[in-house]
Amino acid sequence: MTEQIRTPQGEKYPALLRILHWLRAVLILGLIACGWYMTGRAEHDPVAGFLYPGHKQFGLLAWLLALVHLVLRWRHQATLPTTPAALKPLEKLLSHGIHRLIIALTLLTPMLGYAMSSSLTDGDGVPFFFLSHVPEILPKNDEAFAAFQMLHRYSAYILLLCIALHIAGTVKHRLQDRNGETDVLPRML
Template sequence: MTEVLRIRRSVRYPVSIRILHWLRAVLILGLIACGWYMTGRAEYDPTAGILYPNHKQFGILVWLLALLHLTLRWRYRAVLPHEPEALKPWEKWLSHGIHRMLVALTLLTPLLGYAMSSSFPDSDGVPFFFLSHVPEILPKSDAAFAVFQALHEYSAYLLLALIVLHVAGTLKHRLEDKGGETDVLPRML
């Protein structure tokens, strides 16, 4: 039985985790692109104003999907693939660190966005699809808004940098290492 479990661990992630991985990737990259567009053009482009409520509700969706991701990883922990044995110790350390920071930032960045919107004195609320608005629990404050705005922006940049490192590591193992035992991409496809 342990041999079957070891073989199963080395193959692929469960389909629910794979789907969730790619869905979150598309949503997060879309939210970062939307954020750049909105903040760079908000003063003179009327479509930027339309994007704000959608950015907020998809941000909440990313946060909920991050919670679901953690739940599924815990539920399937016995069958999740291990990192390849052929990885160097520094590669394992870097991979674990980047993955943990990605998970943390997919939880933190939307919360900072919510805090920014919730503390904004002229906020029009935080919509979430079929709910009219998510309750705003923070007091309105220009100073708090400025802090949360900066933290939300910096965390989004850090999240993007970690995504680039994540993709670069995957491509390195796929292309430079010529696939083989260190090729981790097929586990998520």
Template structure:
């Protein structure tokens, strides 16, 4: 059961915006790097390693956010009272899909890097390279690559829907109780 608090706890709000920045940045770098020609040195020396390590960071942030969500369950703000039933259902479905994809997309990227025979691994900032958990196999790499790409675009579409919904409720709905964005500000 949720409380009638108006805002999410500060830790969850800060983590939400940090996670959003990391995920959007990682998605944008991913789009940039796959569209650059292979002879661009920065593609493999900077963009790929940073995409990988920020992807791992995004995964860790979403896992922390999920734990906090469970921990603060009793202190979470109530659902927007001004939402239509279909908006409420769409919001819950979108949030569940967002959480699932924020976990699955980095795991597919990690699996992709792990199975690629020419991969130099997954760096993670000052911790060095993370262990590769799957055997090298370029056929599996192609499967993980396709899943990573398709699911990343799906995640981007859901993020756009999430943002559009928050802005709609903020600026276009007549009922101030429908303004769900204020809970995360």
């Protein structure tokens, strides 16, 4: 096997990681939009009632894809693009911090959603596509449900903020940094 030479210009993430990145981006933004819609509607709204099972299923899918993402990043560690050397130290710190938060929150937010659904006393469980229900491991407790509901909501807000910062950083480096040495968007296209 020949050793791959990596240069700052032209580096790309492996194709599978790029596909997974964009798939997860659409999925997570869709889940957040769906969550906003559902929670802003009356309890017996037929559209919201239709969306809840899908939100739960796709939330579990987002969690599974986050796990796959971590495994693939670990397996492809040696071939991942390096951080552009032209980034300022603060930009590197922010970039790495935001990426780590996004990864952590894409694991945590769905887990909190599962815990919320699993702990609701009169809840209908957590379906997952071909399974009628995912096993519920938490005891039924409406006080725990309320706590998980709040944590799920705020973790989704923080995740959305991190995504906005991630996009803002990408746009800044794409449009404002004229030398092109810090343009990281082509690495993910």
